[in-house]
Amino acid sequence: MLENDTLSRILYVDLTKRRIWNEDRPEIFEDTIGGAGAGIKLLQEECPEGADPLGPENPIILTVGPLTGLFPMASKTVAMFKSPHTGNLGESHSGGRSATSIRLSGYGAVVIRGVSESPVFISVHNNQAYIRDASALWGMHSSYTVGRIIRDYEPDAGIRTIIRIGIAGERMISYASVSMETYRHFGRLGLGAVFGSKKLKALVFAGKHSVPVSNRKQYLKVYDSIYQATLDKATKKYRELGTSENVLPLNELGSLPTRNLKQSRFESAHRISGEKFAEDYLGRRVACAHCPVGCIHLAALRQPYKDEPYFYKTSMIPYDYEPIYALGSMLGMPDIPDLLKLLEIVETYGLDCMSTGVILAWATEAYEKGLISERETDGVKLSWGDYRCYIRAVENIIDQPNDFYKALAKGVEYASDIYGGKEFALSYGGNEMPGYHTGPAAHIGFFTGARHSHLDNAGYSVDQKTLIKEKVSPQELARLLIKEEQWRQILSSLVVCYFARGIYTPEIVLDALRLSGFEMSQDELNQIGAKTLFEKNKFKFREGFKPEQMRIPRRILETVSPVGYLDEEYIKETIKYYMEAVMLEPEPAIPNPV
Amino acid sequence: MKRLAVLDNEKCIGCQSCMFACARRTGQGGLAESRIGIRSEGGIEHGFVVIVCRACEQPQCSKVCPTDALVPKKTGGVAYNPDKCIGCQLCVKACPIGAVFWDAEIKKPMICIACGYCVKYCPCSVIAIENIPEEELSEV
Numbered sequence: 205m206l207e208n209d210t211l212s213r214i215l216y217v218d219l220t221k222r223r224i225w226n227e228d229r230p231e232i233f234e235d236t237i238g239g240a241g242a243g244i245k246l247l248q249e250e251c252p253e254g255a256d257p258l259g260p261e262n263p264i265i266l267t268v269g270p271l272t273g274l275f276p277m278a279s280k281t282v283a284m285f286k287s288p289h290t291g292n293l294g295e296s297h298s299g300g301r302s303a304t305s306i307r308l309s310g311y312g313a314v315v316i317r318g319v320s321e322s323p324v325f326i327s328v329h330n331n332q333a334y335i336r337d338a339s340a341l342w343g344m345h346s347s348y349t350v351g352r353i354i355r356d357y358e359p360d361a362g363i364r365t366i367i368r369i370g371i372a373g374e375r376m377i378s379y380a381s382v383s384m385e386t387y388r389h390f391g392r393l394g395l396g397a398v399f400g401s402k403k404l405k406a407l408v409f410a411g412k413h414s415v416p417v418s419n420r421k422q423y424l425k426v427y428d429s430i431y432q433a434t435l436d437k438a439t440k441k442y443r444e445l446g447t448s449e450n451v452l453p454l455n456e457l458g459s460l461p462t463r464n465l466k467q468s469r470f471e472s473a474h475r476i477s478g479e480k481f482a483e484d485y486l487g488r489r490v491a492c493a494h495c496p497v498g499c500i501h502l503a504a505l506r507q508p509y510k511d512e513p514y515f516y517k518t519s520m521i522p523y524d525y526e527p528i529y530a531l532g533s534m535l536g537m538p539d540i541p542d543l544l545k546l547l548e549i550v551e552t553y554g555l556d557c558m559s560t561g562v563i564l565a566w567a568t569e570a571y572e573k574g575l576i577s578e579r580e581t582d583g584v585k586l587s588w589g590d591y592r593c594y595i596r597a598v599e600n601i602i603d604q605p606n607d608f609y610k611a612l613a614k615g616v617e618y619a620s621d622i623y624g625g626k627e628f629a630l631s632y633g634g635n636e637m638p639g640y641h642t643g644p645a646a647h648i649g650f651f652t653g654a655r656h657s658h659l660d661n662a663g664y665s666v667d668q669k670t671l672i673k674e675k676v677s678p679q680e681l682a683r684l685l686i687k688e689e690q691w692r693q694i695l696s697s698l699v700v701c702y703f704a705r706g707i708y709t710p711e712i713v714l715d716a717l718r719l720s721g722f723e724m725s726q727d728e729l730n731q732i733g734a735k736t737l738f739e740k741n742k743f744k745f746r747e748g749f750k751p752e753q754m755r756i757p758r759r760i761l762e763t764v765s766p767v768g769y770l771d772e773e774y775i776k777e778t779i780k781y782y783m784e785a786v787m788l789e790p791e792p793a794i795p796n797p798v
Numbered sequence: 799m800k801r802l803a804v805l806d807n808e809k810c811i812g813c814q815s816c817m818f819a820c821a822r823r824t825g826q827g828g829l830a831e832s833r834i835g836i837r838s839e840g841g842i843e844h845g846f847v848v849i850v851c852r853a854c855e856q857p858q859c860s861k862v863c864p865t866d867a868l869v870p871k872k873t874g875g876v877a878y879n880p881d882k883c884i885g886c887q888l889c890v891k892a893c894p895i896g897a898v899f900w901d902a903e904i905k906k907p908m909i910c911i912a913c914g915y916c917v918k919y920c921p922c923s924v925i926a927i928e929n930i931p932e933e934e935l936s937e938v
Contacts, residue, residue, distance in 0.1 A: 273818075273827050273828045273829070274827035274828075276815065276818075304814075307828075308828050308829055330902060351841075352841065355840075355841065361837040361838070362814075362835050362836055362837025362838075362849075363829065363835075363837075385842055386841065386842050386843065387842060412828065412829035412830055412832065412902070413828050413829070413830055413903070414821065414826050414827065414828035414829070414830035414831065414903060415826065415827030415828035416826060416827070417825070417826060417827055420824075420825025420826065421825065423822075423825060423826075423827070424822065424825060427822065431815075431919065435921055488843070488845060489811055490811050490812050490842055490846075491811040491812055491813035491814075492813070493812075493813070493814050494813065494814055494815065494818055495813050496811075496813045496815045496919070496921035497813075497921075498811035498812075498813060498921070498922075502843065520843035
């Protein structure tokens, strides 16, 4: 990396001791590039074996990468922590202005240790960091309100990020999210609860440093080729309908999990499709910092007040494919306004909408089957498509009036341990299912992916491109998935958005990295990807990950996918090959001949 | 006179590509030298505002400059002489639009020169270079 680049500077904050300091650690970035690679390295340093995810020993680590602030779409921040939801590796990515603001405030990474005695937020302006009192903000239910207040209280509008939690994080609900710039999230695996456990309400980063390059002329050239591509066909889908474009094709294919995956097609999919959203509700499209794509779609929902004539409120609510799946088809919700009202509550309180939807879907089926009754649900008659009952259930997850809701606040794995219904409890390594029932590769991907996310190795894509046409051996499928997951470690170490994966080819990545002072061969690049994935899994095994004991929910075998009914043995065998291969320590690569 | 015009800020998606482009003119990354600003209009739900020098006929920034580092140009806007600038930031405070940006690294003001480089990078045609004939200047 370049000597005068502040990427190597790490901000350390110890909330217990109320101390703040900087450390210059270029070796971390030289070895890993940054992002996910730097994050797992710092997590291994900071998080002791067997740490309580909600204890002072669990760190919060945020990292960005060398291309942030230099090139378009390198605008993700990676969060690493131990997840209170799965009890294992916690990793979540988010955009907004978080990455550019952290980078341009003069840092490449942030490490937050300890627990504050009283509520605080951390404010960083051009590498000056402060721990500020957040007592007045604590107890606020809405993550929107927290953002609005800090927005007025802190300077540097436009060049800052305001990363905050709602009441779900404060109450340490294990799948509480963290939001920034109102509409982007560290959604999955419960970073919000870790914030809550530290009495940390928010983080503000602001800055507008310059970022050096090794060759100015070449920089402009490489920039222009990447920028042109960001407006080309590779991102068309994200620019136009956004990810919600997936609703109809996945439904057509028979891959849209519906009513807790009792079905893989939703008869009302056309009523909650990306097309329908755009036609009737799309109110504004916005972008993350330094990303001309603007994939963030906001629905404008106008609602009358019941008790006052001619009083309305208009809310802007972000929508994407995953929330439409989790709170829409999964709950049998046929109407966009109902779906949006539920989504708004989930967003306001700061819950992960995907986990919330899957948990509510499980609860509805458990209620339907008589495993639970109104005694457990506190009088809520859970019923597919009824947003009112789901809003009440979400409020109860927040308030936890009884043991049942206390269990729901810990996820579907935990709740089904107590109340039964394991066979239709859709979780993978403790994380609730993403919205793809495309075939075995998707599900194997959820099991084997380091974060148990569909984004880890994109099995859904292998299903649709390959398995739908031909049979592939477990070894070969494992190889395909690992290759993808290793390459995605590079993207998330550069902190390039996965929506730019078609643009940032290995050649472009090497060109861009060279301008940031990272000279390496493609072999070395691939080795860093393999090593990062290896290190993540090493952390997982250290923390007790047992892939052979992972529960395969019966439901995924019972509902047909476009590739046919899934074969349990095939899934198990592929997982076995995957884990064996991923745990082979990668050989050092041959460096570039000088 | 040339100046940067904001055609329709409602179309702005807040990607800040223009800000990065402006800073990149000199061949470096980041935002230190950026002379255009995008921020939300009090929350992203309300959209964005584009902050940039409108090349005033009687620039407030130059009125307060104690060293004549900023002098009004006949054609509108200001000419900046860095050799005279003492970095007092009075110009930053004087501009009600907030269009005098501050480069904290070299401690100097940054004001749009209407070069149009940013225009090429706006994905939504929010901004454009506008040529105003001299005879119409006082009507602007």
